[in-house]
Amino acid sequence: MRVLILCEHDGQGLRLGSRSALTFANAVAESTGGSVECLLLGHSLATVALDAAAHAPVLVADHPALLNPLADRYAKVIAAAVRQSGCELVVAAATTFAKDILPRAAGLLGGAMASEVIGHEFRGDQLCFRRPLFAGAVVATVALHGKPQIVTIRPSAYAPANARAQLGAITGLVVEEATLPTQAEFEALHSKLSNRPDVTEARIVVSGGRGIKNSEDFERLVGGLADKLHAATGCSRALVDAGITPNAFQVGQTGKVVAPELYIALGISGAVQHLAGMKNSKTIVAINNNPDAPIFEVADYGLVGDVYELVPQWIAKLNAPP
Numbered sequence: 092m093r094v095l096i097l098c099e100h101d102g103q104g105l106r107l108g109s110r111s112a113l114t115f116a117n118a119v120a121e122s123t124g125g126s127v128e129c130l131l132l133g134h135s136l137a138t139v140a141l142d143a144a145a146h147a148p149v150l151v152a153d154h155p156a157l158l159n160p161l162a163d164r165y166a167k168v169i170a171a172a173v174r175q176s177g178c179e180l181v182v183a184a185a186t187t188f189a190k191d192i193l194p195r196a197a198g199l200l201g202g203a204m205a206s207e208v209i210g211h212e213f214r215g216d217q218l219c220f221r222r223p224l225f226a227g228a229v230v231a232t233v234a235l236h237g238k239p240q241i242v243t244i245r246p247s248a249y250a251p252a253n254a255r256a257q258l259g260a261i262t263g264l265v266v267e268e269a270t271l272p273t274q275a276e277f278e279a280l281h282s283k284l285s286n287r288p289d290v291t292e293a294r295i296v297v298s299g300g301r302g303i304k305n306s307e308d309f310e311r312l313v314g315g316l317a318d319k320l321h322a323a324t325g326c327s328r329a330l331v332d333a334g335i336t337p338n339a340f341q342v343g344q345t346g347k348v349v350a351p352e353l354y355i356a357l358g359i360s361g362a363v364q365h366l367a368g369m370k371n372s373k374t375i376v377a378i379n380n381n382p383d384a385p386i387f388e389v390a391d392y393g394l395v396g397d398v399y400e401l402v403p404q405w406i407a408k409l410n411a412p413p
């Protein structure tokens with residue numbers, strides 16, 4: 092199968108999720124005697140293209156009109172690249188970027204799409220995808236009929252691919268600005284600079300729930316512990332709804348899906364919608380003052396107590412000289 096990966100980047104290199112998509116794509120290509128190519132969109136992409144070429148040959152759509160990821164024009168360029176390359180499977184990481192853009196490209200291509208894939212298998216010649224439904228309560232195995240097949244994979248389900256010894260070829264695509272849609276216009280990007288890693292890419296995530304009373308306490312307890320552990324900060328929806336934390340921190344069914352090495356849940360009850368976003372973490376630690384909180388059913392280590400007492404003690408221990 093010829094596989095094309097829509098790669099997400101930060102202007103310098105590939106995002107970790109795209110490297111997980113590469114692992115999935117490499118596995119499919121290997122099983123089918125196929126090949127893998129990366130697709131990059133944006134402007135001034137020389138550095139990113141080199142990074143991507145360390146994994147596979149790269150198609151680059153580099154144009155000032157693609158500087159910002161506007162879904163309508165990105166979808167059009169992707170659809171053209173897919174037709175030109177003749178690929179049979181289009182893959183991206185299941186991130187906000189791909190969720191906005193890829194279904195539009197699928198619509199333009201008339202292909203068949205499966206999102207949030209967490210595993211795959213072959214039944215005869217048929218490639219089948221496993222994807223969670225009903226907040227992870229069931230896992231469906233689906234086959235796609237129609238061409239091309241288009242999937243997003245959950246980065247937590249596939250380890251990031253490592254660079255290869257040989258660089259792949261970098262090929263520029265022609266972008267004709269006059270043919271791009273103009274219904275959407277880029278106005279501004281509001282982003283908060285943070286020294287902490289992104290919650291979807293971090294090895295350790297420290298998350299706070301309604302047990303944390305306000306933003307100052309969140310920063311002191313959740314942020315303070317996260318900084319000691321070089322971790323990302325996450326939260327339950329309760330804190331987002333209360334305006335204590337930004338939406339980007341939310342872990343769960345309607346937030347980010349994470350599977351870090353270590354997930355620390357502070358004052359989070361463990362509602363099924365929260366578990367849907369973190370229950371595949373390798374090790375789960377929970378602190379909760381209610382011994383019957385459902386989070387303890389998925390936790391590897393649980394501490395019954397007050398986060399306001401225990402977290403400062405934990406931070407103090409980490410501050411103490413060894």
Ligand SMILES: Cc1cc2nc3c(=O)[nH]c(=O)nc-3n(C[C@H](O)[C@H](O)[C@H](O)COP(=O)(O)OP(=O)(O)OC[C@H]3O[C@@H](n4cnc5c(N)ncnc54)[C@H](O)[C@@H]3O)c2cc1C
Pocket residue numbers: 299300301302303326327328329330341342343344345346347357358359360361362363364365368378379380381384396397398399
């Ligand atoms: C369609 C839908 C989608 C949803 N999507 C999401 C989602 O993506 N993510 C998400 O998180 N939720 C989601 N929710 C909401 C979810 O159902 C829960 O309401 C939410 O997860 C609860 O957050 P919480 O655990 O922080 O709060 P609570 O359930 O109120 O739990 C707070 C916990 O903190 C403990 N606690 C209180 N004080 C302390 C203290 N001082 N020390 C220690 N422990 C303490 C309490 O014992 C309790 O267990 C969704 C709901 C719906 C209906």
